[in-house]
Amino acid sequence: MHRYRSHTCGALRKTDAGSTVRLSGWVHRVRDHGGLLFIDLRDHFGLTQVVADPDSPCFKTAEKVRGEWVIRIDGEVKPRTGDTVNPNLPTGEIEIFAREMEILSEARELPLPVFGEPDYPEDIRLTYRFLDLRRETLHKNIMTRTNVISSMRRRMAAAGFTEFQTPILTASSPEGARDFLVPSRIHPGEFYALPQAPQQYKQLLMVSGFDRYFQIAPCFRDEDPRADRLPGEFYQLDLEMSFVEQDDVFEAMEPVMRSIFEEFAGGKPVTREFPRIAYDDAILKYGTDKPDLRNPIIMEDVSEHFRDSGFKVFANILANDPRGAVWAIPAPKGGSRAFCDRMNSWAQGEGQPGLGYIFWREDNDRVEGAGPIAKNIGEERTEAIRLQLGLKPGDACFFAAGDPKKFASFAGDARTRVGEDLDLIDRDRFELAWIVDFPFYEWDEEEKKVDFGHNPFTMPRGGLGALENEDPLNIKAWQYDLVCNGFEIASGGIRNHLPEVMVKAFGIVGLDAKTVEERFGGLFRAFHYGAPPHGGMAAGVDRIVMLLVGAKNLREVTLFPMNQQAADLLMGAPAPASPAQLRELHLRSVPPAKD
Numbered sequence: 001m002h003r004y005r006s007h008t009c010g011a012l013r014k015t016d017a018g019s020t021v022r023l024s025g026w027v028h029r030v031r032d033h034g035g036l037l038f039i040d041l042r043d044h045f046g047l048t049q050v051v052a053d054p055d056s057p058c059f060k061t062a063e064k065v066r067g068e069w070v071i072r073i074d075g076e077v078k079p080r081t082g083d084t085v086n087p088n089l090p091t092g093e094i095e096i097f098a099r100e101m102e103i104l105s106e107a108r109e110l111p112l113p114v115f116g117e118p119d120y121p122e123d124i125r126l127t128y129r130f131l132d133l134r135r136e137t138l139h140k141n142i143m144t145r146t147n148v149i150s151s152m153r154r155r156m157a158a159a160g161f162t163e164f165q166t167p168i169l170t171a172s173s174p175e176g177a178r179d180f181l182v183p184s185r186i187h188p189g190e191f192y193a194l195p196q197a198p199q200q201y202k203q204l205l206m207v208s209g210f211d212r213y214f215q216i217a218p219c220f221r222d223e224d225p226r227a228d229r230l231p232g233e234f235y236q237l238d239l240e241m242s243f244v245e246q247d248d249v250f251e252a253m254e255p256v257m258r259s260i261f262e263e264f265a266g267g268k269p270v271t272r273e274f275p276r277i278a279y280d281d282a283i284l285k286y287g288t289d290k291p292d293l294r295n296p297i298i299m300e301d302v303s304e305h306f307r308d309s310g311f312k313v314f315a316n317i318l319a320n321d322p323r324g325a326v327w328a329i330p331a332p333k334g335g336s337r338a339f340c341d342r343m344n345s346w347a348q349g350e351g352q353p354g355l356g357y358i359f360w361r362e363d364n365d366r367v368e369g370a371g372p373i374a375k376n377i378g379e380e381r382t383e384a385i386r387l388q389l390g391l392k393p394g395d396a397c398f399f400a401a402g403d404p405k406k407f408a409s410f411a412g413d414a415r416t417r418v419g420e421d422l423d424l425i426d427r428d429r430f431e432l433a434w435i436v437d438f439p440f441y442e443w444d445e446e447e448k449k450v451d452f453g454h455n456p457f458t459m460p461r462g463g464l465g466a467l468e469n470e471d472p473l474n475i476k477a478w479q480y481d482l483v484c485n486g487f488e489i490a491s492g493g494i495r496n497h498l499p500e501v502m503v504k505a506f507g508i509v510g511l512d513a514k515t516v517e518e519r520f521g522g523l524f525r526a527f528h529y530g531a532p533p534h535g536g537m538a539a540g541v542d543r544i545v546m547l548l549v550g551a552k553n554l555r556e557v558t559l560f561p562m563n564q565q566a567a568d569l570l571m572g573a574p575a576p577a578s579p580a581q582l583r584e585l586h587l588r589s590v591p592p593a594k595d
Contacts, residue, residue, distance in 0.1 A: 004024040004072055004104075005072070007022075007023060008023075008043055008045035008046065009042055009043040009046045009047055009048045010043070010045035011045065011046070011091075012077055012091050013093065013094065014094055016094065017079045017094060018076070018077065018078075019076070019077045020074065020076055021074070021075065021077055021096065022072065023041055023043075023072070023096065024072040024104065025041045025042050025043035025048075025071070026069070026114075027040070027067055027068060027069045027070075027071060028040035028042040028114075028115060029067060029115050030065060035054055036051065036054075037052040037053075037059070037062045037063065038050070038051055039052065041071070044139075046089075046090060046091060047091065048096060049086075049089075049091070049094075049096070050075065051097050052097075052098045052101070056097070056099060057099060058073070058098050061101045061102075061103065062101055065103065066106075067107070067114070067115065068110060068114055068131075068134075069103060069106050070103075070104040070107075071101055071102065071104060073096065073098045073101045073102075074098070075100070076097050076099065077094050077096055078096075079093060080095055111131070112124050112125060114131055114134045117136070117137055122555075123563065126555075126562075126563055126570060127569040127570060129559075129560055130570075137556075138556060141545070141549045141557045142557070142559060144545060144557075145541070145545045145558075147264070148260060148264060148541070148544065148545050149216055149235075149541060151264075152237050152256070152260060152541075153216070155256045156239065156256065159252055161212040161213065162210065162212060162213060162214070163215050164205060164210070164214075166195070166198040166205075168195065168218070177222065178221070179222060180220045180222050180232075181193055181194075183586075183587055189586060195217075195220060196219055196221050197238070197538060198215070198217050198219075200520065200522060200523045202238060202239075202240040203457065203495055203523060203534065204522060204526055205240065206240055206241075206242045206532055206534040207497075207526040207531045207532070210242075211241070211242045212240075212241050213238075213241075213536075214237065214239040216236075216238075216541065217237075217538070218235055221233075221234075229554065230555070230562070231562045231566035232566055234541075235542060236541055237490075237538065237541060239537060239538070240495075240534060240535070242533070243532055243534070244494070244533070244534065245494060246436070246478055246480065246494055248535075249494075249535050249536065250276075250434060253537065257274075257482065258271070258432070261432070261544075264548045265430055265548065268428050268429050268430060269429040270430045270432070271430065271431050271432045274432050275434070276433070277291070277434070278435075278436055278437040279435055279436065279437050279439065279476075283408050284300075284301065284404075284408075285299055286299065286412055287408045287411040287412020287414075288412040288486075289483075289488075290483040290486060291412075291433070291483060292416065292425070292431070292485050292486030293485075295416065296332075296419075297330055297332075297418060297424065298330070299327050299328060299329050299330075299411060300388065301325055301326070301327055301328075302326050302328040302385055302399070303318055303324075303325045303326045305326075305388075306326045306381075307319075309376070309377045309378075310377055310378065311356075311373055311377050313356075313401070314326050314356075314401045317401050317402055321403060323405070324401070324402060325404050326399055327399065327401070327404065327407075328385065328397050328399055329397065329398040329411060330396075330397050331343075331359075331397060331418045331422065332422065333394060333424075334359070334396040334418060334422050335359035335361060335395045337359065337370070339396065339422075340359055340396055343355050343357065343417065346414075346417060347410075352410060356373050356398065356399040357397065358370070358374045358385065358386075359396035360394070361393055361394070362394075367386070369385075373399070398414055398418070400414065416486075430484055430485060430547070432489075433482075434480050435483055436480045437476045438476065438480070438481075439453040439475070440453055440454075440458070440460045440472070440476060440505075441453055441508065441509070442473070443473060449509070450472050450509055452509060453477065454479045454493070455477075455479060455493055456506065457496055457502075457523075458477045458478055458479045458496060459478045459494045459495060459496040459497070460475050460477055460478070460496075460501070460505065461476040463498075464500060464501050467501065467505060467508065468504065472508050477493060478493050478494035479491075479492075479493040480492055480493060480537070482539065485547060487543050487547060489539055489543050489547070490537050490538060490540065491537060491538060492536050492537020493536075493537075494533070494534075495533075495535055497534060498531075499524060499527040502516060502520075502523075502527065542554045542557060542558060545557040576589070
């Protein structure tokens with residue numbers, strides 16, 4: 001028999017009754033039932049109940065063991081009696097009567113519980129991540145992540161893609177975040193950068209003639225952490241295709257993404273056909289470019305109902321600001337003054353002066369609007385708003401007014417709040433959609449200049465002609481995102497592959513041809529030697545797994561994450577370098593100046 005086990009702790013069934021077996025694993029818990037000891041033995045594969053009675057030769061050893069000790073047991077498989085069968089365990093119809101037990105490793109008193117799923121301080125969980133990973137939910141999440149990645153690889157290969165690995169030590173690239181820099185020992189005073197994404201390399205692969213590329217790519221960005229983005233590093237399903245237009249990318253990737261969700265959704269419905277929503281429409285209807293389509297609320301522009309109306313706050317905005325608008329946020333079943341007052345208080349808590357509203361009620365077979373706004377604009381305009389939005393008695397509507405660029409995000413938050421508070425969101429489904437036609441450029445208010453709206457390597461709609469003849473802020477990009485349940489899970493575009501378009505595009509944001517060639521020399525040179533039209537995307541592995549397992553934070557689907565301060569508490573990183581290391585790298589550490 002093998003030194004440690006003949007079976008795993010998840011393998012034995014009633015058909016194994018009568019067999020002598022050997023198991024090794026962790027003591028999940030010990031229960032003393034009047035001198036009869038029950039030990040739940042756990043390994044990666046499952047859990048098996050072990051019984052040690054006072055007549056067993058190993059009983060004295062069994063009395064010593066504690067939670068998370070590692071033990072080996074030899075014993076006989078016996079069927080459980082009917083009233084002791086555990087239907088929640090695959091091994092629940094059997095138990096092992098222990099005859100021999102060996103303690104392989106003892107455990108100190110645990111700094112956090114492994115049995116059960118209690119909340120525990122994050123700093124303890126991350127410092128002792130090796131214990132945290134033994135917990136059932138987290139262990140299961142990590143295995144789901146591994147299986148999702150395996151599924152991605154299989155499906156991409158079946159779709160005709162080939163996996164390539166691109167360099168980790170590379171040059172700085174403008175992906176919208178700070179680079180992690182790596183000093184060069186051989187080239188004093190010079191630095192490599194860890195890739196924010198394999199963007200330039202995958203485009204170079206297309207120029208090299210490889211046609212369909214993918215990889216599960218590690219990406220590194222020195223940015224502040226948040227719930228849907230880990231500090232330091234993340235992984236993405238990165239891909240690129242030659243001789244394609246936008247529809248070709250969608251046609252190739254929709255089946256892959258849909259099937260991954262269907263495989264791991266646990267029976268929850270998944271969108272069959274991914275709708276395409278223009279960026280401008282997404283902002284107007286949902287207040288965000290990553291809408292949660294499980295929320296049925298769709299916002300609408302109702303400016304004309306307030307123009308020259310008796311509600312002077314909105315009427316003055318429309319009269320005096322050429323960009324001014326009034327948007328309505330419908331609230332089905334929200335037609336009570338109490339709910340409207342709660343929403344108004346919420347808005348004030350968000351730093352807004354308030355949130356105007358109308359709610360409708362039925363009085364003697366007549367629908368009437370109520371609230372200060374309804375009184376000021378009159379019955380006719382109030383009824384016109386109700387009819388435009390398709391609302392009924394018992395419904396309400398909230399309003400946001402001003403420059404949509406300034407209030408759209410707040411309006412989107414209000415839409416989400418209404419949907420959650422009124423329980424309108426169907427949480428047991430996955431709604432995916434493409435967001436298309438993103439602005440190519442945006443205005444950087446802080447720098448007072450035009451900057452790229454998204455990926456600078458995207459082809460503008462209209463090509464060179466658009467860059468030469470249109471207002472930059474009106475140009476759209478062949479840029480698209482895939483969103484699911486309020487999260488962006490993928491982003492991509494049809495790439496610029498023409499050097500003259502590249503120079504002109506960067507010129508508009510203030511980079512001349514010489515700078516472009518210096519910063520993106522490899523790609524710029526490649527475009528002069530026959531570059532095919534190409535495009536692709538990258539899907540966030542971490543976010544997809546987070547959605548599939550229902551986690552609230554990416555740290556719940558990542559093996560060894562950093563904390564919110566971008567520190568690895570388990571390994572003690574970052575840490576000071578020794579003077580000898582710094583000398584080798586021709587560096588000196590300069591502490592920040594004290595205030």
